Amino acid sequence: MNNEITVTINGHVCKGTEGQTILDIAEANGIYIANLCHNGELGHYGGCSVCVCEEEGGRRLLRACATKARDGQVVSTETERASRSRKIALELIMSDHTGDCLGPCVHGCPNHVHVQDYIQAIAHGQNRDAVQIIKERLPLPASIGRVCPHPCETECRRQYVEEPVSICFLKAAAADRVIDQGGYVPEPDPATGKTVGIIGGGPAGLTAAYFLALSGHQVTVVDAMPQMGGMLRYGIPEYRLPKATLDAELAEIESLGITYENGVHIGVDEPGKDFRALFEGDGFAKNISFEEFRKGFDATIVATGAWTSSKLRCEGDDLPGVWDGIDLLERVALGQKLDLGDDVVIVGGGNTAMDCCRTAVRLGVKNVSVVYRRTEAEMPAEQVEIDEAREEGVRFRFLRNPNRVIAGPDGRVSEVELQVMELGEPDASGRRRPVPVEGQTETIPVSSMVAAIGQKVSTVGFEGLELTDWRTIVAGKNTYKTNIEGVYACGDNTNDGAGIAIEAIAEGRYCAQVVDAYLGGMDLVLPEPYYSKRNPTAEEVAEGRQKEARAKMPVAPAAERRTNFEPVYLGFTDEVMQKEAQRCLDCGCFDRYECRLLDTIHHDEIHPERFAGEMHEAYKEQSLVCIERDQGKCILCGTCVRMCEEEVGKGFIGLQGRGFPTSIETITVDPDYADFCKSCKKCAEACPTGALKILSEGSTD
Numbered sequence: 282m283n284n285e286i287t288v289t290i291n292g293h294v295c296k297g298t299e300g301q302t303i304l305d306i307a308e309a310n311g312i313y314i315a316n317l318c319h320n321g322e323l324g325h326y327g328g329c330s331v332c333v334c335e336e337e338g339g340r341r342l343l344r345a346c347a348t349k350a351r352d353g354q355v356v357s358t359e360t361e362r363a364s365r366s367r368k369i370a371l372e373l374i375m376s377d378h379t380g381d382c383l384g385p386c387v388h389g390c391p392n393h394v395h396v397q398d399y400i401q402a403i404a405h406g407q408n409r410d411a412v413q414i415i416k417e418r419l420p421l422p423a424s425i426g427r428v429c430p431h432p433c434e435t436e437c438r439r440q441y442v443e444e445p446v447s448i449c450f451l452k453a454a455a456a457d458r459v460i461d462q463g464g465y466v467p468e469p470d471p472a473t474g475k476t477v478g479i480i481g482g483g484p485a486g487l488t489a490a491y492f493l494a495l496s497g498h499q500v501t502v503v504d505a506m507p508q509m510g511g512m513l514r515y516g517i518p519e520y521r522l523p524k525a526t527l528d529a530e531l532a533e534i535e536s537l538g539i540t541y542e543n544g545v546h547i548g549v550d551e552p553g554k555d556f557r558a559l560f561e562g563d564g565f566a567k568n569i570s571f572e573e574f575r576k577g578f579d580a581t582i583v584a585t586g587a588w589t590s591s592k593l594r595c596e597g598d599d600l601p602g603v604w605d606g607i608d609l610l611e612r613v614a615l616g617q618k619l620d621l622g623d624d625v626v627i628v629g630g631g632n633t634a635m636d637c638c639r640t641a642v643r644l645g646v647k648n649v650s651v652v653y654r655r656t657e658a659e660m661p662a663e664q665v666e667i668d669e670a671r672e673e674g675v676r677f678r679f680l681r682n683p684n685r686v687i688a689g690p691d692g693r694v695s696e697v698e699l700q701v702m703e704l705g706e707p708d709a710s711g712r713r714r715p716v717p718v719e720g721q722t723e724t725i726p727v728s729s730m731v732a733a734i735g736q737k738v739s740t741v742g743f744e745g746l747e748l749t750d751w752r753t754i755v756a757g758k759n760t761y762k763t764n765i766e767g768v769y770a771c772g773d774n775t776n777d778g779a780g781i782a783i784e785a786i787a788e789g790r791y792c793a794q795v796v797d798a799y800l801g802g803m804d805l806v807l808p809e810p811y812y813s814k815r816n817p818t819a820e821e822v823a824e825g826r827q828k829e830a831r832a833k834m835p836v837a838p839a840a841e842r843r844t845n846f847e848p849v850y851l852g853f854t855d856e857v858m859q860k861e862a863q864r865c866l867d868c869g870c871f872d873r874y875e876c877r878l879l880d881t882i883h884h885d886e887i888h889p890e891r892f893a894g895e896m897h898e899a900y901k902e903q904s905l906v907c908i909e910r911d912q913g914k915c916i917l918c919g920t921c922v923r924m925c926e927e928e929v930g931k932g933f934i935g936l937q938g939r940g941f942p943t944s945i946e947t948i949t950v951d952p953d954y955a956d957f958c959k960s961c962k963k964c965a966e967a968c969p970t971g972a973l974k975i976l977s978e979g980s981t982d
Contacts, residue, residue, distance in 0.1 A: 286352035290314075290334075291359060303345040303356055304332055314358055315367060315881045317374075317969045318918040319346040322928050329918050330370040331881060335360040342366055368885050375813060375882060375889035379899035379913030380971060382812040382879055384869035386448060389436030392787035394418045396433050396448055397869050399455070404862035406855070408455040412465050415452060418790060419783075420491040421484065421530045423460060424513055426453025427522050427850070429783050430632065430663055438868055441819035444831035446864050454853045460529050469537055470497035475800040478503070478578035480547055483511020484782045485772025486584035487534055488789030489796070494537035496797045501578070503545035507615070511586055513782065515611040516633070518640050519846040524614075547571050547585075548742020571743050575768060580796050583743065583754060583763070583770040584789065587779040591735035593628060597686030598732070602694035606637045606733030613640055622728020623647040626697060628683055629733035630655065635666040637731045638675045642843050649675045650725075654682040654702050654715040669849065672839040680704075682715065684722055686730060698724045736779040746770070753778050759807040761792040769796055808886040812879075822866070832861035870914070872971030878916065879970075897944065904947040905933075906955040907976050908965050914972040915945060921964035921973060929963055 284299045290307050297306035302325060307314045316332040319325075327347035334345050337355035342363060345356070357363065386396040395414050402411035415422045426449045437445035459465050475498045479486045482504035490500045508514060509531050514524060535541055546568045575581040590605030592598055602622075606629065612619060625646045627638045630653040641649045651670070653660060656679050660667060671677065681699040689695030701721035704713035738753045740746065747755040747764040756763060756775040763770050771788035773779040791807055798805035835851040836842075842849050853861070873879060899913025919936065922945060926932040933949040947954075965973035 284352075286350060288350045288352070289355040291357050297350055299349075299352075301350055303334060303343065303348050303350045303354075306350050307345065313884075314345050315884055316346055317877055317881060317916065318920055320920055320924070320967055322967070323920070323923050324927065326919065326923065329374070329916070331367055332358070333363050333366045333370075334358045335363045364885065368887050371882050371885065372887050372889045372892055374878070374916050375811065375887065376892040376894070377896050378813050378878075378889075378916065378970075379815060379896065380813045380911065381815050381869050382873060382876070384867070385436040385438055385814075386433040386446075387869065388812070388814065389433045391432065391781075391784045392418050392790060394433075397865060397867055400446060400448065400451060400862050400865045401867060403451050403455050404859055404865065406859055408458045409462070409465060411452075411455040412459045413467075415456070416465065416467060419786060420488055420534055421513070421527075421786070422452050423456035423526050424453075424522055424530055425484075425782060425786070426450065426456060427526070428513070428517050430781055432781075432783075438817070438822045438866055439864055441822040442826045442866075443828050447832055447834070447861050450832075450834055450850070450853060451858060451862055454858050456530075457526070457852070460526070464529065464533050466533050466536055467495055469495045472499070473497040473800065475499070475580070476501070476578045477580045477582065477796060477800070478574060479582045479584060480504075480574070481511065481582075481584035481586055481772070481774075482506070482509035482541065482543070483584065483586045483772065483785065484513060485586070485785040485789035485792075486511070486582065487531070488786045489582050489584060489771060489793040490539050491534050491537065492790055492793035493797060494534075494539050496793070498797070498800060499538065499540075501540040501542060503542045503547075503574070505544065505546045507543055509541050509543065512588075515614045516607060516636070518610065518613070518636050518643075520639070520643070520842065520849050521636070523848055545569060546742070547574060571745065575765075579767070579800055581768045582761075582792060582796060583746070583768065583774065584772045584785075584792075585738070585743075585774045586785070587736040587738045587773040589737040589739050590732055591737055593683050593686070593730075593732045593734070595683045595685055597688065597694070598683075600686055600688050600694045601692060602727075602729045603686060604729060604731045606633050606731050607736060609637055609731055610640060613644070619644060621646050624650075624726050624728045625731065626650050626652055626725070626727045626729075627731045627733055628652045629735075630660040630662055631733065631735075632662045632666055633736075634731075634733035635662045635670050637733050639666075639670050639673060641731070642670075642673050642675060643846055650678055651675060652678045652681045652683065652697075652699060654680065655704065655712060656680060659704075659712045669836070669839070673843040674839075680715070681723075682717075683730075687724070694727055694730055696724050697727050697730060698722050736773070738774045738778060740774070749776060751778060759791075759809070760805070761788070761795050767799070769799075808883070810883050811887050811889065826866075829864050831864070832857050870971040871974060872968075876971055877969035895941070897942075903976070905958050905964075907959045908962065909974040909976055910945070911972050911974065912944060914970050916970055916972070917943060917945065918969060919945075920967050920969060921945065924964050924967045929961060931957065931961075933958065934964065 286297050288295050288306055290312050295306050295310040314332050317329040325347040327344035332345040333342045334356040384397040399411040399414040429449050431449040433448050434445040439446050477493050477498050477500045479490050479502045482502050490502050494500050510527050590607045625641045627634050638649050638651050680702040684698040684700040686694050687696040701718045702715040703718050705716040708714040754770045754775045756770040761769040761771050769792050771792035772785040795805050901911050903909050922935055925934050933954045935948040937946040962975050965975045
């Protein structure tokens with residue numbers, strides 16, 4: 282019987298027996314040590330150099346998988362020397378690794394939702410499975426699927442065949458069906474007894490609340506507005522996002538035990554906005570100081586968003602009848618009656634400007650114009666929004682910019698003088714800079730003007746938080762920490778300011794991870810995960826693909842939709858959903874959830890570009906008939922070779938060549954090897970990457 286020994290690994294005292302390796306003891310005691318070439322069915326090898334550790338008092342690094350432990354030994358994989366060695370080994374491996382760890386759609390999504398997985402689930406009619414996948418990272422799929430400008434679709438490789446997959450509409454459609462069937466909420470972890478206070482019930486705050494509640498913490502979300510939802514409720518018109526849909530998703534989040542408190546304004550001094558005017562009866566807003574609020578919780582998150590519109594900064598921009606775009610949309614969402622007159626001009630070229638002009642049309646304004654200082658080609662708004670606005674009667678005045686706003690006899694705005702512009706050299710955004718054409722102006726009548734040219738952050742009531750030069754809250758990159766202990770910030774109110782909703786949701790999710798670690802006594806800095814990416818040409822993607830038209834979303838006729846706030850999009854049928862989802866090329870690696878290499882590289886922040894240079898030829902071959910070998914993903918760990926030779930006793934494959942050109946090839950002369958391989962497949966099962974793929978019978982993919 283082997284004697285018991287005690288080994289200290291990464292600060293943990295572990296029990297083992299003589300003859301066990303450091304890695305064996307670590308695994309038996311629940312301690313993770315990164316490794317790639319180790320396989321329990323095979324002898325010790327130590328070829329990948331990833332499991333290196335440093336012994337206290339030792340002169341050289343040890344391979345944990347091949348070093349037998351000694352009683353009293355103290356080792357660590359996290360010393361500076363061991364970490365540096367492991368990172369170099371991983372960087373060298375990944376510098377010669379060609380493949381798509383994830384699909385380009387996932388990389389395109391700021392929240393890295395597993396797009397290809399939920400699209401594949403929809404393709405098989407498994408909507409509930411799709412929503413479960415989505416809600417691993419996004420708690421509001423039905424709402425976001427309707428309003429997101431879908432950067433995922435911009436990256437979709439299906440566009441090289443004909444058009445991108447309709448990812449966002451599919452997400453919303455699947456979520457709608459699951460809501461109709463009673464909804465889906467993941468099961469939270471056991472209660473921790475820790476409390477978190479979140480200020481702001483918009484996309485960032487709600488997302489942080491959702492993930493912290495799933496981690497077992499007691500969460501309270503406060504918001505100054507009458508209802509939760511933030512800009513999803515008060516900045517997105519009903520015709521784009523029905524509030525019944527939003528309410529259903531907010532109720533699901535609340536069901537995790539989260540407390541919602543509306544009408545809470547932070548700051549006991551004069552509020553920057555009269556929130557009390559938004560309430561009736563006993564629902565008046567209450568004020569509380571920031572300091573007093575955060576005393577009531579173990580951690581605090583500030584996610585107040587950006588609710589102040591940027592000013593036109595021209596003469597007369599403060600006249601009665603000149604509206605802020607956000608304020609206009611908010612008042613309409615609150616059901617307030619507005620008299621905008623017959624001639625409304627919206628200034629701006631983004632989606633908020635489109636929401637404002639299309640809202641004005643629905644309010645019965647006879648003449649609605651959008652003034653934009655560049656051309657239509659430079660507008661940041663989605664083209665579909667521009668097209669639908671035009672269909673609804675909105676007129677566009679390009680290469681125009683307000684020069685001054687002119688008052689009428691009653692003191693209200695009555696005219697606007699527009700400066701004629703032309704495009705000059707590109708600015709920092711890459712768009713050509715608009716410059717005035719000297720001496721050319723035009724004047725048009727207006728009854729109301731709306732400024733929709735950007736959003737700013739109000740930090741009134743949050744004195745003590747460090748601010749940027751743009752008056753946004755300073756939040757640490759990858760930590761979301763503010764300058765106050767236990768206080769974090771995320772979303773539109775931080776750093777670079779307002780962005781799209783899915784970016785705020787991503788920050789809310791990441792912030793929740795950091796706060797969860799903080800509540801557990803850890804100081805977490807989220808690493809920048811590295812993924813291998815291919816860059817195929819359009820021709821490579823399209824080769825051999827059958828063209829299939831993208832599903833067109835049914836849209837209400839313009840003559841009907843301009844008269845009401847009913848939903849513009851009428852939805853996909855089940856049949857159309859599945860057919861559209863089946864257009865997905867499933868670009869990411871098939872092994873992405875079991876890839877030991879991917880799991881290993883995410884434990885360290887690595888930079889393989891340091892070793893960029895010649896790479897092995899990335900090709901696929903099927904000499905093993907039932908197994909496809911992808912040379913681009915092979916890391917030459919030798920596990921497949923050893924499995925075939927040592928465990929199976931065949932030796933059908935082996936290392937060929939010397940030095941850098943070395944590759945793994947089929948080397949057998951046995952004419953019946955293919956029949957044996959069909960029933961074995963142990964080499965593919967042992968592969969730590971996606972280099973070996975088991976094919977279905979007769980597959981030639």
